[in-house]
Amino acid sequence: MVFQSSTYxxxxxxxxxxxxxxxxxxxxxEMITHLQLCSIPNPKKVLVIGGGDGGVLREVSRHSSxxxxxxxxxxxxxxxxSKQFFPKVAVGFxxxxxxxxxxxxxxxxxxxxxxxxxxxxxxxxxxxxxAQELFEKPFFExxxxxxxxxxxVCTQAESIWLHMHIIEDIVANCRQIFKGSVNYxxxxxxxxxxxxxxxxxxxxxxxxxxxxxxxxxxxxxDSHVKTKGPLKFYNSEIxxxxxxxxxxxxxxxxxxxx
Amino acid sequence: MVFQSSTYxxxxxxxxxxxxxxxxxxxxxEMITHLQLCSIPNPKKVLVIGGGDGGVLREVSRHSSxxxxxxxxxxxxxxxxSKQFFPKVAVGFxxxxxxxxxxxxxxxxxxxxxxxxxxxxxxxxxxxxxAQELFEKPFFExxxxxxxxxxxVCTQAESIWLHMHIIEDIVANCRQIFKGSVNYxxxxxxxxxxxxxxxxxxxxxxxxxxxxxxxxxxxxxDSHVKTKGPLKFYNSEIxxxxxxxxxxxxxxxxxxxx
Numbered sequence: 001m002v003f004q005s006s007t008y009x010x011x012x013x014x015x016x017x018x019x020x021x022x023x024x025x026x027x028x029x030e031m032i033t034h035l036q037l038c039s040i041p042n043p044k045k046v047l048v049i050g051g052g053d054g055g056v057l058r059e060v061s062r063h064s065s066x067x068x069x070x071x072x073x074x075x076x077x078x079x080x081x082s083k084q085f086f087p088k089v090a091v092g093f094x095x096x097x098x099x100x101x102x103x104x105x106x107x108x109x110x111x112x113x114x115x116x117x118x119x120x121x122x123x124x125x126x127x128x129x130x131a132q133e134l135f136e137k138p139f140f141e142x143x144x145x146x147x148x149x150x151x152x153v154c155t156q157a158e159s160i161w162l163h164m165h166i167i168e169d170i171v172a173n174c175r176q177i178f179k180g181s182v183n184y185x186x187x188x189x190x191x192x193x194x195x196x197x198x199x200x201x202x203x204x205x206x207x208x209x210x211x212x213x214x215x216x217x218x219x220x221x222d223s224h225v226k227t228k229g230p231l232k233f234y235n236s237e238i239x240x241x242x243x244x245x246x247x248x249x250x251x252x253x254x255x256x257x258x
Numbered sequence: 259m260v261f262q263s264s265t266y267x268x269x270x271x272x273x274x275x276x277x278x279x280x281x282x283x284x285x286x287x288e289m290i291t292h293l294q295l296c297s298i299p300n301p302k303k304v305l306v307i308g309g310g311d312g313g314v315l316r317e318v319s320r321h322s323s324x325x326x327x328x329x330x331x332x333x334x335x336x337x338x339x340s341k342q343f344f345p346k347v348a349v350g351f352x353x354x355x356x357x358x359x360x361x362x363x364x365x366x367x368x369x370x371x372x373x374x375x376x377x378x379x380x381x382x383x384x385x386x387x388x389a390q391e392l393f394e395k396p397f398f399e400x401x402x403x404x405x406x407x408x409x410x411v412c413t414q415a416e417s418i419w420l421h422m423h424i425i426e427d428i429v430a431n432c433r434q435i436f437k438g439s440v441n442y443x444x445x446x447x448x449x450x451x452x453x454x455x456x457x458x459x460x461x462x463x464x465x466x467x468x469x470x471x472x473x474x475x476x477x478x479x480d481s482h483v484k485t486k487g488p489l490k491f492y493n494s495e496i497x498x499x500x501x502x503x504x505x506x507x508x509x510x511x512x513x514x515x516x
Binding site: 007023024026027161162186188189190194195196230231232233234235237238240241242244245246247248250 | 265281282284285419420444446447448452453454488489490491492493495496498499500502503504505506508
């Protein structure tokens with residue numbers, strides 16, 4: 001469903017759950033992408049699982065070092081609806097580095113040769129129904145395999161206000177599978193449940209990645225601004241701040257992560 | 259109105275607007291209080307305008323240096339309802355250092371001798387109806403007068419997602435009146451409009467106050483935990499992080515603040 005809201009502009013809804021609005025999509029798309037890509041030097045090959053609206057692609061393509069962007073979206077209608085109603089989001093598909101695969105992300109990842117990607121972004125819906133598998137261990141194992149040593153993954157990871165039990169499980173799973181580092185970050189997205197969304201940021205064994213201190217800033221290089229418009233939300237300060245957790249969440253997550 | 263919600267516990271509503279819920283009140287009360295009191299050495303005299311639910315009092319009284327806490331609340335029913343339905347919030351009134359004044363905060367402040375307080379907290383409702391004056395210049399001038407040199411004020415300051423035009427005005431007013439420093443911070447409160455709330459943090463001319471780097475940490479001293487329970491939300495990391503703004507807000511606020 002797509003509808004026009006009085007405060008948030010056009011809204012995209014899947015299975016009764018708000019996926020994005022014109023007003024606040026910048027927060028989600030910019031943070032899920034740049035928290036990760038600004039933390040490693042020269043990302044070249046990036047895979048997006050889900051993200052059929054194109055917003056994450058728009059953000060990935062701001063990075064001039066990137067040579068290849070694969071996206072695997074299970075639902076072609078999301079792509080079509082986004083192109084029709086959210087052109088400023090779907091603009092991500094215009095980048096010639098993008099290859100769109102329509103299909104199951106789990107199956108796609110299994111077929112990826114070992115060590116292919118520098119970064120994987122999992123832009124999924126909630127862990128009920130079709131996206132359930134994207135929060136489970138075998139899926140994380142496939143991601144770890146698809147990444148180069150010291151490669152990074154960022155997955156949508158729910159709300160610390162509402163889903164601490166789910167987050168606890170995700171963190172524990174990631175801790176077993178990603179031998180580099182395992183971190184939790186969050187940001188404000190007014191139209192998501194409880195007004196925030198979290199991200200798991202992990203790296204595989206290899207060159208160490210310090211997600212909390214970005215080494216590949218995007219703020220300075222503004223060649224991407226001409227085609228995609230300026231960054232609205234992300235900057236290096238809010239990058240580091242996103243890893244600071246309220247005490248109630250820190251207690252649970254620190255017990256499982258590093 | 260008070261009602262029981264399935265996810266957020268008991269909810270307090272004034273004039274149709276949610277004021278607090280049992281689940282997320284910790285974020286608001288702890289941040290509006292400690293962002294300020296942890297930024298100055300040895301706060302002794304504190305004034306709370308509004309805050310009749312008692313939650314801010316609970317947080318102020320965690321600071322052992324504090325000797326006197328005045329509160330001026332316009333609506334006695336808020337106090338009574340909080341004591342009846344929100345005992346863990348109203349516990350703030352039990353502290354012997356607290357003196358409750360029922361009346362108009364604007365008039366109360368005018369009668370305060372110059373330089374009385376180390377800190378003033380304005381825990382108001384939105385700038386429509388009864389709280390309108392609490393966002394205007396004459397009120398800020400009264401606060402500045404009531405504070406000692408290098409004294410601090412923290413006021414509820416709406417949402418960067420929804421109220422940038424109001425925030426712009428508040429920042430411009432504060433910049434004129436508070437000659438120490440003027441800063442904007444924000445935090446997550448799921449049940450407030452857009453899921454966040456902002457705070458103006460200002461100091462008067464005098465010993466400089468660096469709000470972004472707390473020098474009076476409360477994390478370590480835990481004598482207050484016995485009576486008030488542990489801090490759920492606030493810690494020194496999230497204190498500093500609260501001042502990191504999304505780019506769209508930084509652009510507007512930095513133009514007016516420091």
